[in-house]
Amino acid sequence: MSAVIQSAPPRRERDFAIGWADAGPFLALAALLVIGFLINPDFLSSTNLSNVITRSAFIAIIAVGATFVISSGGLDLSVGSMAAFITGVMIMFMNGMVPHLGTWSVPAGMAIALLAGIACGLVNGLIVTVGKIEPFIATLGTMGIFRALITYLSDGGTIPIDRSLREAYRPVYFGTVAGIPIPILISLAVAAIGSFILYKTKYGRKCAAVGANADVARYSGISIIKTRTIAYLIQGACVAIAAICYVPRLGAATPTTGLLWELQVITAVVIGGTALRGGKGHIWGTVAGAVILELIANLMVLSDFVSEYLVAAVQGVIIIIAMLIQRFSNSK
């Protein structure tokens, strides 16, 4: 009997693998900055960098929400068309409110956008959880629905924002605080709140448990329906925040707003180190992933090596490499 007690369980040290998943996206980001500087010193100029990061803010904000959905074992393909739909609803509401509220219709429109985002998230969440439909199929369906709705609302054209609101709304995208563009500040705030929820609250723990093993979560008394639905609500709210930042950039909603954002969002999450099959989420990795995607596009424009028409191809290569790295660091 004593022989049994002494035999220690088999154990492998794999701390380095865990460390890689955490640090990987930031190492990649740093490497990209160095390469960028070598190719074209203008790349590291503060104007260029702040432009690039500002452009990546939409994807980063939505991807923070997607980190929750993916961590809980779901997937949301509808984020791009949801962003377009919310943008359209918001602009139409603001334009309609101008006679009554004047410039106050801007904050009112933002509130409506948030409500619309949460409602869209609720629809996705309920179809997936209560309807028990594969997230891929469910959100493929709502992706088509949202896209069709914005096309219908805009009559195939554009929904421009009312002239009287342009000036009032402009700073949300173009303004700066202490020299830092507002979209960057907003995405940092969203990521900070997101990481607080995911790492420091009970909900975050439940979210990762449901994604890692739904059976264990169920046997531990965690409601899978509630947990997954809340993840989709968070996703909806994040899409709304991104839409709010996006409106002043072009000042209009069109049927092509947010086209293919879902792919960039999922790419950012995966590059950031969150496993697509669910489990532990990496919020800051996701943000780094979003910045990496935009930096690569920028780098290809600034350099002459590769045509910028191939940006999507390079991003595709990157997502495949990220998945391969995950595969091999897991199988060690």
Next chain:
Amino acid sequence: MLRAEGLSKQYGPVTVLSDVTLDVRAGEIHAIIGENGAGKSTLMRLISGYAHPSDGKLFVDGSSMRFSTPHQAQDAGIVLVHQEILLAEGLTVAENLFLGRELTRGGLVDDRTMRRIAADKLAELGCHVSPNALVRDVALADRQLIQIARALLDAHKLVIFDEPTAVLTGDEVERLLEIILRLKAQDIGVLYISHRLDEVQRLADRLTVLRDGKMVGTFPGRTLSQMDMAELMVGRELSALYPPRGDMARGAPMLSVRNATVPGYAEDISFTVHKGEVLGFAGMIGAGRTELFEGIVGLRPAQAGVELNGTPIHIRSQREAIDAGIGYLTEDRKAKGLLLNERLAPNLTLSALQRFHPALAMNKRRETGALDSAIQSYDIRVKNLKVNAGQLSGGNQQKLLLAKILLTDPSVVIIDEPTRGIDIANKAQIYAFIRQLVGAGKACIVISSEMQELIGICDRILVMRQGRINGEVAGEAMTESNIALLATAEADVSRAALGGHS
């Protein structure tokens, strides 16, 4: 025919098998027995090429062999019939038989020939399913036969059976034993691993006993009684494994269940467990015990009248069961009990998040404290606190799971298969914990397929058969034969048989 000399296997610093020497002759049935974790399966994996020995040699027909894949072992005429049923459910019987080695004619798959051969092979084994049937629609016992047919499709000199009767019922076991005796008559060597000592006694020409990865010895068949075999396996008097029963009188009724029905699994079941009592649930695999309790704690649809301490309660989800004070430990700790890729502390507090972190943010210090005290009081052996739950040994995982459930402070603890796949030292500890629980005024329900275990720790045992309670035994009447009878035969008959005892 096959000879293994000094086989050893180490995983990292852990030796799971050391210096095992045995041989199998043609036309002989050689049985391997041992407790869970004694190294039986490891030995089989080494012989059939699924793992490499760290040390030692294998000889087939006198020539030394090294198998690096199961295919090489198959080429040498050694086939393994797995313990688990490994068939593709969505394919037909014939397709499963030839999976990965389809017969072709002119480059195309030759379905007709494969179906004909499949039908012949199955008929030989006394299995009368159509080769065109989907495996999904085939009964469990027939699947086992299909699996055997698949193994016997290769030219074979030695067939290894890894607990083939674990999922079979009486008649089906008989059929299987006949098949094995027929193989022996064909001058084929058989290595037979089983928990069921009565089968070993009937079949084995010789038997080898393993304990803690070491060889106890090889004995001629039919010279040992089942009790002798059991003591050789355990290596000491069996009674010492179990803690003494408290002399506490049984207290007030704590949990009583009336007319519980889980559609498809259990019907009209009523029982009461008292404060300070360990109530056992025995029965064959598939008798509906696990499903019954999963229904009672809200994990699957069920109707039941449940009273806790005299108050009727209505449980619709596992959360409500936990909050009411009923803790359920799943039998499947790897798939349903623990997050294997998570650290220990998040695993420990997962069921009790609200209790542990009443505020918005989680309280890390409190969590670490809980882990420290759980490791102390349940004797969970870890090198450091940063390992994942999956890196613990089975016994330590089970203790962690027990700690996790008890953190929710239940008054009734339901433990499904408390010691499945864990070594004997940990078993003894778990039994002691169960006694401590009821000593502290809780009630405990133990579901187990190991009759010895139930007899050792329970005050009273209910036996289920085909979704119903088929009888109750307590005190002196708690014997393996009484339980086995109730588990397999109709109650009316068994009552007549029991009359002699009471």
